[in-house]
Amino acid sequence: MSVYILKRVxxxxxxxxxxxxxxxxxxxxxxxxxxxxxxxxxxIQPTEEVLAQKRAEFGLDQSxxxxxxTTVVRLASFxxxxxxxxxxxxxxxxxxxxxxxxxxxxxxxxxxxxxxIPLGFLAGIRKNGFFDHLSRGIAFIGASIPSFWLxxxxxxxxxxxxxLLPVGGIGSPSHVILPAITLALPLIALYTRLLRTSVIETxxxxxxxxxRTRGIRETIIxxxxxxxxxxxxxxxxxxxxxxxxxxxxxxxxxxxxxxxxGRYFIEAIFDRDMPIIQGYVFLxxxxxxxxxxxxDLLQLAIDPRIARKGGNRR
Amino acid sequence: xxxxxxKKSIIQAVSILSITTLLFGCSNPxxxxxxxxxxxxxxxxxxxxxxxxxxxxxxxxxxFAQSMVYEPLVHxxxxxxxxxxxxxxxxxxxxxxxxxxxLRDDVKFSDGSTFDATIVKKNFDAVLKNKALHSWLxxxxxxxxxxxxxxxxxxxxxxxxxxxxxxxxxxVRPVRFLGEAGFPKNGDTSKGVEQEVGTGPWVLDEYKADQxxxxxxxxxxxxxxxxxxxxxxxxxxxxxxxVLAFEKGDIDLIFGEGAISVDAYNQLKETKSYKTTMSExxxxxxLIMNTKKKQLADERxxxxxxxxxxxxxxxxxxxxxxxxxxxFILPPNLPYTSNLNVEKxxxxxxxxxxxxxxxxxxxxxxxxxREKDGQPLQIEMMYDAAELVQKAMAETLQSEWASIGVDLxxxxxxxxxxxxxxxxxxxxxxxxxNFGAPYDPHTFVNIIGTDGFGFKEAISAYPNKDQLLxxxxxxxxxxxxxKRQKMxxxxxxxxxxxxxxxxxxxxKKMAIYQNGVTNFKFAANRDENPFAQIGIK
Numbered sequence: 143m144s145v146y147i148l149k150r151v152x153x154x155x156x157x158x159x160x161x162x163x164x165x166x167x168x169x170x171x172x173x174x175x176x177x178x179x180x181x182x183x184x185x186i187q188p189t190e191e192v193l194a195q196k197r198a199e200f201g202l203d204q205s206x207x208x209x210x211x212t213t214v215v216r217l218a219s220f221x222x223x224x225x226x227x228x229x230x231x232x233x234x235x236x237x238x239x240x241x242x243x244x245x246x247x248x249x250x251x252x253x254x255x256x257x258x259i260p261l262g263f264l265a266g267i268r269k270n271g272f273f274d275h276l277s278r279g280i281a282f283i284g285a286s287i288p289s290f291w292l293x294x295x296x297x298x299x300x301x302x303x304x305x306l307l308p309v310g311g312i313g314s315p316s317h318v319i320l321p322a323i324t325l326a327l328p329l330i331a332l333y334t335r336l337l338r339t340s341v342i343e344t345x346x347x348x349x350x351x352x353x354r355t356r357g358i359r360e361t362i363i364x365x366x367x368x369x370x371x372x373x374x375x376x377x378x379x380x381x382x383x384x385x386x387x388x389x390x391x392x393x394x395x396x397x398x399x400x401x402x403x404g405r406y407f408i409e410a411i412f413d414r415d416m417p418i419i420q421g422y423v424f425l426x427x428x429x430x431x432x433x434x435x436x437x438d439l440l441q442l443a444i445d446p447r448i449a450r451k452g453g454n455r456r
Numbered sequence: 457x458x459x460x461x462x463k464k465s466i467i468q469a470v471s472i473l474s475i476t477t478l479l480f481g482c483s484n485p486x487x488x489x490x491x492x493x494x495x496x497x498x499x500x501x502x503x504x505x506x507x508x509x510x511x512x513x514x515x516x517x518x519x520f521a522q523s524m525v526y527e528p529l530v531h532x533x534x535x536x537x538x539x540x541x542x543x544x545x546x547x548x549x550x551x552x553x554x555x556x557x558x559l560r561d562d563v564k565f566s567d568g569s570t571f572d573a574t575i576v577k578k579n580f581d582a583v584l585k586n587k588a589l590h591s592w593l594x595x596x597x598x599x600x601x602x603x604x605x606x607x608x609x610x611x612x613x614x615x616x617x618x619x620x621x622x623x624x625x626x627x628v629r630p631v632r633f634l635g636e637a638g639f640p641k642n643g644d645t646s647k648g649v650e651q652e653v654g655t656g657p658w659v660l661d662e663y664k665a666d667q668x669x670x671x672x673x674x675x676x677x678x679x680x681x682x683x684x685x686x687x688x689x690x691x692x693x694x695x696x697x698x699v700l701a702f703e704k705g706d707i708d709l710i711f712g713e714g715a716i717s718v719d720a721y722n723q724l725k726e727t728k729s730y731k732t733t734m735s736e737x738x739x740x741x742x743l744i745m746n747t748k749k750k751q752l753a754d755e756r757x758x759x760x761x762x763x764x765x766x767x768x769x770x771x772x773x774x775x776x777x778x779x780x781x782x783x784f785i786l787p788p789n790l791p792y793t794s795n796l797n798v799e800k801x802x803x804x805x806x807x808x809x810x811x812x813x814x815x816x817x818x819x820x821x822x823x824x825x826r827e828k829d830g831q832p833l834q835i836e837m838m839y840d841a842a843e844l845v846q847k848a849m850a851e852t853l854q855s856e857w858a859s860i861g862v863d864l865x866x867x868x869x870x871x872x873x874x875x876x877x878x879x880x881x882x883x884x885x886x887x888x889x890n891f892g893a894p895y896d897p898h899t900f901v902n903i904i905g906t907d908g909f910g911f912k913e914a915i916s917a918y919p920n921k922d923q924l925l926x927x928x929x930x931x932x933x934x935x936x937x938x939k940r941q942k943m944x945x946x947x948x949x950x951x952x953x954x955x956x957x958x959x960x961x962x963x964k965k966m967a968i969y970q971n972g973v974t975n976f977k978f979a980a981n982r983d984e985n986p987f988a989q990i991g992i993k
Contacts, residue, residue, distance in 0.1 A: 179872045180515065181592075188592070188875075190908055195588045227515050228507070229647070238665060294696055302704045309701040310692060311667060399692045401666035408693070409504065413515070414872070 150438060154431050161427040162217060165420045166210045176200060179414035180226055200226055200416070217424060223417035227410075232421040236403060242312055243402035246395065247387045249318050250325035255380075257326070258333035262376070263369055265334065266341025277334045284331025289390060293324045293397035310399030321398040325390050329383060336379045340372040347371075374441065381437025385430035496685035497670075498973065498992050500709040501698045505691055506669045509652035509660050511632040512583055512645045519628045519983035521689070524671055525566075525654040526632035529557055529576075530625040532894040532981040534736070536791035538622050542571065542633065542655065543610075552617025552935035557610045564676040565635035566659045567651070573604035579633045580612070582645045589646070590630050594902065594932070595621040617933045619940060620898040623791065627894055628983040657682050658987075666691055683975070683991035699724070702968065709976070711967035711986060713738070718776050718845075724968055731969050735978035737780065737787035737962030739892030743837075744910075745956045747917030749884050751835055755917075756815040758955030762801040764808035765856040771961040774848045778966060782959035785952045789980075790896050792944035798952050808860045819861045826861035834863045837885040838877060841868030846887050849960065878910035886910075889963060892982045901928040901947060915956050924950060 177196035181188040197203050201212070216223060222232035261280070264273035287295075300320060301309045307316050344350065345368060353363045391404035399405075403422065410418035507517035511526040529543040540546075543557040563571035580602045583590055591597040601613040614621065625631055634645060635653030652660045657679065658671040670688045673681060690707060692698045699720045701707045710716060716724075725732045745752045745761070752758055771781045788794045817826040817833050826833040837853065839846035850866040857864050869877065878886050890900050904911040905928035915921060927947050934940040951957050967986070969976055974991040 175872065175876070178875065191588055191591050294700070297697065297700045302700055305704070309704055309706055310697055311690070396694050397697055399667075399690075399694070399697060401664075401691075405693055406666070 146442070147439065150435055154435070157431060158424075158427065159214065161424065162214055163210060165423055166206065166213050168416075168419070170206055175202070176226060176414040176416050177202060213420070222421040222424070225410075225415055225418050227413050227415045227418075232417045235406065235418065236421060236425070239401060239403040239406050242400060243388070243391050243395070243404055246318065246321055246325065246391055246400055246402060249322040250329065250390075251380075251384075251387060253322050254326040254329035254333055258330045258337060258376075259373075261330070262334040262337025263341055263364075263372075266338040266372070267345065267364060267368070269342060274338070277338060280327070281331040281335050284327040284329075287327075289324050289328065290393050290397050292327060293320070293394060296320045296324060297397075310397070312401055321394050321400055324397070325387065325394045328390070329387065332383065333376055333379060336376045337372060340375045341368055344368045344372045377440060378437055381433050381440070384433035385426060388426055388429055495972075495992055497688055498684045498686070498708050498987075498990060499688040499690060499706065500711070501692045501701060501707045502689050502712075503691070503693050503695070503698070503715075505666050506663075506689060508648065509654075510645060510649045511579075511634050511654065512586075512630040514629060517629070520985040521669070521671075522632070523628045523656070523979075523981075523984045524658040524687070524987065525652055525656045525660060526628075526634065527655045528626050528628075528632050529559075530622055532623070532626035532984075534980045535789050536623075536793075536893065536980070538626065538791075546622065548622075548935075550935065552619065552933070553614045555612045555614070555621060556605070557612075559608045559610060560678065561608055563655050563678045565637075565653045565655055566674045566676055567635055567637050567653045568676055569635050569637065569653070571633065571635075571655055572607050573610040574607075575636060576610045576633060577602050577604045578636070578639065578643070580631070582634075582639070582643055583630045585644050586646050593624050593627065593630075594618055594898070595624050596631075617935055619932060619934050623894055623898065626981060628981070658687065661686065680989070682987065683989060687987060696720070702730075702970075705970070708973050708992060709967065709969040711965060711969075711976075711978075713963060713965050715966060716968070718778055721778065721966055721968065722776050729971070731971060731973065731976075733967050733976065733978075734778065735965040735967075736789050736980070737782075737892075737964055738982040739889050739896075739963045740782050740785060740787055741779065741887065741889045741960045741963055742785060743958040743960060744878070744886045744888050744914050745958065746881065746884055746886070746914045747956050748881060748913055749835075751833060752884060752956075753917045754815045755955055756811045757817065757833075758958075759801065760808040760811035760815070760860065761857065761862065762955060762958055763804045763811065764860045764862070765853055766803040767960065768803075770849060770852050770856075774845055774852065775961065779845075779961035779963055782962045785948060785957045785959050786890065786897050786900060787892070787962050790893055792897055792941055793948065796945055796949050798949045805860060812860065812862075817861070824858070824861065825863045832863060833861060834865065835884045836865045836867060837887070838867045838869050838874055838883050839887045840871045840874050842871060849887070879908060881910060881913045886914075887960075892963070894981050894983075897944060897948065898932055901931060901944075904951070905929055915951070915954075918950075918954050918956070920950060 175193075175197075177193050177200060178188050180196060181192060201209065204212070220233070222236070224231055225235055228235065261273060261277050265271070265277040268274060297309050297320065300307045307320055311317055350363060350367055353367055388404070391402055392407055393404075394400065395402045395405035396408055407418070407422045409415075410422070502518065502520075504518060505516060506521040507515070509522065509525050510517060511522060527542055529541060531539045531541040533539045542560055542563060544560050545558045547556045548554070559571070559573060559576065565571060580599070583596065584599060584602070587597060595614065595618050598614040598616060598618050599612060600615045603611045605611050633655060634649060635651075638649040638651045638653045639645065640648065640650055655678065657674055657677045659674045660669065661672040662668075662670045668688060668690050670686050672686050690701070692701055695716050698707070698710055699716050702710055702724070721732065724730055745758050747753050747758070767781045771779055783800065784793065784796060784798060786793045788796070812826055812833075816828045818828070819826050837850050839850045841847065847868060854864040854866055874886065877883050878888070890896055903909045904915070905925050906912065912925070915924070918924060924947060927943055931940060931943045931947065934943065952959070965978055967976055967978070972993040974993060975989040976986060977988065978986050979988070
């Protein structure tokens, strides 16, 4: 088991190196000179003198290889560099905004879990029943409405028309409701359908039939035999989507003026603030890799068969 | 209690705990974007965090906010008039190199300390520590010496005469004044200030990064006291969300260039529930034709293209009145730009066709595009793909010019890419807008006359190019007002009449505010805040 874990963790390193290579290449591939982007955003007339000074300051006058090696060494020691725009360390800028993003993401995740487990379960045990139709409706909406538009609709009805909730910002519990719903809806759509399928499949298993013939109460069958077995596949889906949750915050935070890292990332893109963009993409890569690793390990804990096979998954 | 029940209750407790932590976690319910209806506080929406309140730095500090806290020696007033401000008068030596400023003696910083020549010098010296960064502002790189002659007299000596000095002293950054308590020990403000101490009517009161900032009245303010006690800036990055927050009544005021979409502006205006206003022109949207390109080297073609589109319909149709059709390459409310004698080129399809015929571009039978020596009359126009107005204008020009036999290809590019291609002379026609007040007209002629911006090459087919370039250099060194006016009256019309620079529209700022807001007035300086006498009922 420990060999398996080591192997999985070890495989992360080349992926990260590749990610950093792509990040460094980004600066070179972009037709836009970050130094010039900085100046035009600052209403400064870009004279050659100022441009040269900014390029040297940003380290853009170095070769591709030098930039790549420097970046790897920096990131390995968790030094993300300095923002072109604010002149502050990227890590400070990130840490300032990360708590808000984590708060939003976790609220959405909890909401998604608390809604999709009962809904998916009920939809699964009564195929074509009321909850099945409801979950299908939510799935359609969740999968097809772009989150920015859903955000506007929610603001329009619940804030402007009904005056129940704030338009945006952070502060009170009421502030988190609309952005969390916006971010959670696509996840609810996905998880509900995953759980529903899994429940339907499990209900067809021989041991369920056997339990029924033994005369065990239906509620116990559903709770103990069906739900417990049906949840792990959903867990995989959940882990795979943790990264998606983070990227989803980019739009939701912008629409709801939520002072998190996702919205800051958008500003950084407009400003061509490369260190911030690199920091964000690096962290997102870490999160994607980390969450899939976590799911694998969780599976390992839940399903001992994986460990017994020496780490080979089904 | 059996094991499974205990397990269950632990799970329940943990989930309840985690939810409450999440909801209340990072925050205190009493703060945030909720605005109690408070008649003393004006709440405005702004797309970005206001940044550091340091008078000597650029991004991410927001100009309007810097201008609330820090003040200039000279005020840029309507029509480009330069008025005394922290300097009550000034004297320029005959050779145009020595500037002596007599400072007001009743000005105090917000912490009660005195504004005098010593602190003015200290600020200038802090700016000059980073001369290269500020060199875009012409007079900065020409400063040889700064002196505090006596308590109320500050003197600055330049290496050569440079008339726009006074005008450039009106800009929002970097030549505004920080109080003594704001300076770090080494005197270098470029890495940050200790305290945000200025002479302006406002003091930064509360600040939450990316959320909001409030400004309160500076008790020591020397000028007329503001009418509202506080100004709160809510940071709302998304334009549609700004509109929704405004409709809900959380926001009293939205202003700026393109602060909200044209559609949203007109929709809110039509409800008649709010007040809306547009500023005087702040800059001009221009077409720049590259006379280095074969098709556009002939002045008759450039003129034909001007006659070939209906400017009024184009501008009004696309911007719904948010921009005004422009007759001049610079708005006439800038210094030296009024009463210029330029040739008017109104919409005239027949004239356009005749000019193209004369230039040798004939329409072959059965074809839609004119040809000369077997080559079709194809022209490419680039525009900023992110700017909807530019895109719509490019599309309209494409269809208008098609009717005079010109095949216009339009290419949307990213803004920095657009700037780069312009510099590299890789374009036929470009969309451009100038800097506006308080930077023009001198910045405009300077950019045209300097290598590396793209203009110099673009006008290279002008027969009087060399003379024009010389005049554009000389005008900046003039010491005589009348002569200067005369030179601008030659340079600007000559640039425009030969057709490489085509005025399209005047850009304006928009403002939309609740009925309770009184005395809203745009500042003449494009970057300055409009809060001078604003009130709220």
